[in-house]
Amino acid sequence: MRKPIIAGNWKMHKTRDEALQFIYAVNQNVQSDEVIDTVVCAPDVLLRCLVKRQGDYVRIGAQNMHFEEQGAFTGETSPIVLQDTGVKYVILGHSERRAMFNETDETVNKKALKAFEHELTPIVCVGEALEQRENGTTNEVVDAQVTKALNGLTNEQIKEVVIAYEPIWAIGTGKTATPEMANETCGYIRTVLEREYGKDVADAVRIQYGGSVKPHNIKELMSQEHIDGALVGGASLEPESFLALVNYNE
Numbered sequence: 001m002r003k004p005i006i007a008g009n010w011k012m013h014k015t016r017d018e019a020l021q022f023i024y025a026v027n028q029n030v031q032s033d034e035v036i037d038t039v040v041c042a043p044d045v046l047l048r049c050l051v052k053r054q055g056d057y058v059r060i061g062a063q064n065m066h067f068e069e070q071g072a073f074t075g076e077t078s079p080i081v082l083q084d085t086g087v088k089y090v091i092l093g094h095s096e097r098r099a100m101f102n103e104t105d106e107t108v109n110k111k112a113l114k115a116f117e118h119e120l121t122p123i124v125c126v127g128e129a130l131e132q133r134e135n136g137t138t139n140e141v142v143d144a145q146v147t148k149a150l151n152g153l154t155n156e157q158i159k160e161v162v163i164a165y166e167p168i169w170a171i172g173t174g175k176t177a178t179p180e181m182a183n184e185t186c187g188y189i190r191t192v193l194e195r196e197y198g199k200d201v202a203d204a205v206r207i208q209y210g211g212s213v214k215p216h217n218i219k220e221l222m223s224q225e226h227i228d229g230a231l232v233g234g235a236s237l238e239p240e241s242f243l244a245l246v247n248y249n250e
């Protein structure tokens with residue numbers, strides 16, 4: 001049985017005061033991490049103040065990092081600093097970073113390898129564009145993204161990786177993939193994992209769906225066989241809606 005994992009991705013939202021209000025409102029009201037993993041992925045400058053106040057069951061994640069530990073990389077964040085800050089997760093390869101900041105499958109892979117050196121759990125994002133969905137290449141696209149991202153990781157590491165399937169056309173658009181459609185592609189990702197790394201690994205990896213996940217659709221999405229969690233943008237910004245998501249099973 002895979003433990004559900006619901007992660008908020010705040011993207012470039014929130015001031016320090018807003019982040020503090022959020023974490024105080026949320027950290028008393030989430031379920032034990034024996035039942036569900038609750039994660040908040042925040043902008044870098046807010047990470048330390050959130051880690052300090054994360055409470056017993058919320059864990060904090062970053063939204064990106066560099067694959068090098070230090071050097072002449074103006075504006076980038078080192079994995080050493082994330083580890084030192086107490087961050088536990090890092091989102092890698094979000095479609096916004098692929099589209100706007102030159103993230104590639106190769107850099108996602110280097111970052112995934114580096115994340116494990118620093119005890120960070122990667123949340124690896126994959127997903128097709130609308131055109132790819134329409135011309136029937138979704139499976140090919142996610143197959144390549146998944147296998148390239150995980151290249152060189154050990155099977156034990158791959159079991160720890162979280163994969164977030166986020167169809168690009170469903171992000172921030174209010175268009176959710178139907179639960180069946182989301183489950184179908186998450187299930188396909190699991191067959192790719194089984195083909196490459198065996199059933200034992202494929203059964204262990206947690207696959208999230210992301211793209212217009214809201215309190216009203218979380219239950220149905222989470223009831224799907226291959227959907228083990230959600231990566232949530234807009235609905236993760238307010239304590240009420242975030243709590244409704246992470247407490248979907250109460």
Ligand SMILES: O=C(CO)COP(=O)(O)O
Nearest residue numbers: 009171172211212233234
């Ligand atoms: O990109 C997302 C999470 O990473 C999804 O964003 P929305 O939930 O706002 O569609």
